[in-house]
Amino acid sequence: MENTALIFNIQRYSIHDGPGIRTIIFFKGCPLSCLWCSNPESQSIKQQVVTTPNKCINCGACVEKCKFGASIVKDGKVQFHMEKCTNCGECLEVCPTNAKEIIGKTMTVDEVISEIEKDSQFYKNSSGGVTFSGGEATLYYKFLQEIVPKLKEKGIHVAIETTGYCEWKKFWASVKDMDLILFDLKQMDNEKHKKYTGVRNDIILENAEKISKLKETIFRIPIIPSYNDQEENFIEIANMLKRIQFKGKINLLPYHSYGKAKYEKVGKKYILSEVQTPSKEKMDSISDILKRNGINNIVIQ
Numbered sequence: 001m002e003n004t005a006l007i008f009n010i011q012r013y014s015i016h017d018g019p020g021i022r023t024i025i026f027f028k029g030c031p032l033s034c035l036w037c038s039n040p041e042s043q044s045i046k047q048q049v050v051t052t053p054n055k056c057i058n059c060g061a062c063v064e065k066c067k068f069g070a071s072i073v074k075d076g077k078v079q080f081h082m083e084k085c086t087n088c089g090e091c092l093e094v095c096p097t098n099a100k101e102i103i104g105k106t107m108t109v110d111e112v113i114s115e116i117e118k119d120s121q122f123y124k125n126s127s128g129g130v131t132f133s134g135g136e137a138t139l140y141y142k143f144l145q146e147i148v149p150k151l152k153e154k155g156i157h158v159a160i161e162t163t164g165y166c167e168w169k170k171f172w173a174s175v176k177d178m179d180l181i182l183f184d185l186k187q188m189d190n191e192k193h194k195k196y197t198g199v200r201n202d203i204i205l206e207n208a209e210k211i212s213k214l215k216e217t218i219f220r221i222p223i224i225p226s227y228n229d230q231e232e233n234f235i236e237i238a239n240m241l242k243r244i245q246f247k248g249k250i251n252l253l254p255y256h257s258y259g260k261a262k263y264e265k266v267g268k269k270y271i272l273s274e275v276q277t278p279s280k281e282k283m284d285s286i287s288d289i290l291k292r293n294g295i296n297n298i299v300i301q
Contacts, residue, residue, distance in 0.1 A: 003147075005140040006104045008041060010115050013122070016301070018159035018180055020128025023116050027134040028104045031165050033198040034186070036224050036275075038259030040266050042135035047087045047104040050265040051080045055099035062091035062100065082267045103266075109147045116156065129157025131182070138166040141174040148177045161220075164204040164211075171207055172214075181217040182251075183208055187228045188236035196227055209244045220251040223278050223286060231289055238293035250298045252286060254278045 029045030159180035
């Protein structure tokens with residue numbers, strides 16, 4: 001059977017997720033459900049019909065078309081109940097304003113490679129390449145096992161952005177032929193990690209130690225005010241990095257709310273509405289905490 005993956009976005013000309021100009025392949029599905037996730041449409045491993053509310057004119061065409069009661073009219077407005085949706089896509093055909101779309105496209109290895117190769121000249125000129133992101137790309141470890149060697153044969157630099165939450169055997173199978181691992185670290189306190197992301201961090205920290213000894217790894221830490229920006233969290237991160245003798249780069253990523261509008265589309269409430277982007281002073285202070293505790297190769301993005 002041919003390997004396929006559910007892809008929800010292909011972003012070209014990125015300069016943030018690895019060296020040079022890159023194409024980012026976003027896989028759909030994630031074992032985490034981080035409260036600050038900027039791509040909530042990535043979390044479900046299934047295709048989803050979503051609605052952009054400000055495009056909807058409440059004409060009711062989707063209500064008439066839907067056989068399953070996913071779209072109804074209440075108080076003169078169309079309401080969409082995702083839990084009743086079968087993702088048949090028939091409502092998309094009748095929506096006059098394109099307010100509805102299906103998130104996620106099933107693609108083969110060759111189809112993804114074809115998309116990646118469209119920008120091969122940019123990779124050569126900038127020492128760029130492709131980065132697999134998500135969601136969590138290692139959910140599709142068999143797909144990665146096939147596509148990565150083919151890309152390497154073509155001379156394309158390959159990176160992955162990962163939560164690290166994956167059984168080691170599958171994780172290593174996914175990344176063993178890659179050039180760069182962008183590995184997220186969020187919260188060292190296990191219970192807080194579970195509260196804020198939905199999972200414990202044991203597997204993540206084990207994989208962090210293993211992969212950092214085997215592949216070029218950059219640890220990336222999102223800075224979320226009130227959730228993981230406390231001094232003790234960064235002292236613990238520094239202690240862990242020293243224990244595993246990590247000498248690579250650390251990227252500090254300030255929280256942003258760019259994904260807020262996406263939550264309404266997928267029928268979720270965004271609970272971090274009051275959280276502000278950390279100031280430059282706050283980012284510098286976190287960098288200083290790490291430096292005081294022996295970690296110096298830090299980049300604030």
